[in-house]
Amino acid sequence: MTAEPSVAASVSGMCLAVQLGGDMDYQTAPFLRGRIxxxxxxxxxxxxxxxxGVxxxxxxxxxxxxxxxxxAGGAGxxxxxxxxxxxLQRMLSMTGVDSVLPVYGTVAEAEAEMAAGGGS
Structure with a gap:
């Protein structure tokens, strides 16, 4: 059974944090694409x-x-x-996605890196 997906967002400066929850699968993908x-x-x-929350x-x-x-890249x-x-870390590593998408331990860590100009 698929856990109902959730998407919540908050803004801090130039950074948008989007919290995802529930399952990310074929049933929830259209909803998640739309909301993200x-x-x-x-x-x-x-x-x-x-x-x-995934x-x-x-x-x-x-x-x-x-x-x-x-x-996101297309939108600048x-x-x-x-x-x-x-x-999910294992899946990202096994598929090589973690070499394309940077991964941070916490949202605060990611936001600090972005504020410092990292990831640009």
Missing amino acids: GEEIARGLRYVVLDLS SFCDSAGLNVLLWAWRQ SVLVLACVPLN
Whole structure:
């Protein structure tokens, strides 16, 4: 059974933190794309996806992350990941996605790096 997805956003300076929760799978991917796309369209320079609330991620969820990265880049934003659960860290490493999408331990760490000009 798919856990209902959630998306919540907050802004700090030029950084948009988007907290994802629930499952990231083929059933929730369209909803997540729509909501993440709305947040990216706000036009902030930096976007941090907080994955601390993600309970499950399959290949469709991984595709959502890559799609978000491409969307952000196309909008002139930099997208990074934070608070990635261990099982998802393994998936990112095994697929090489962590070499494309920077991963930070916390949202605060990612925001500090972005404020210092990192990831640009």
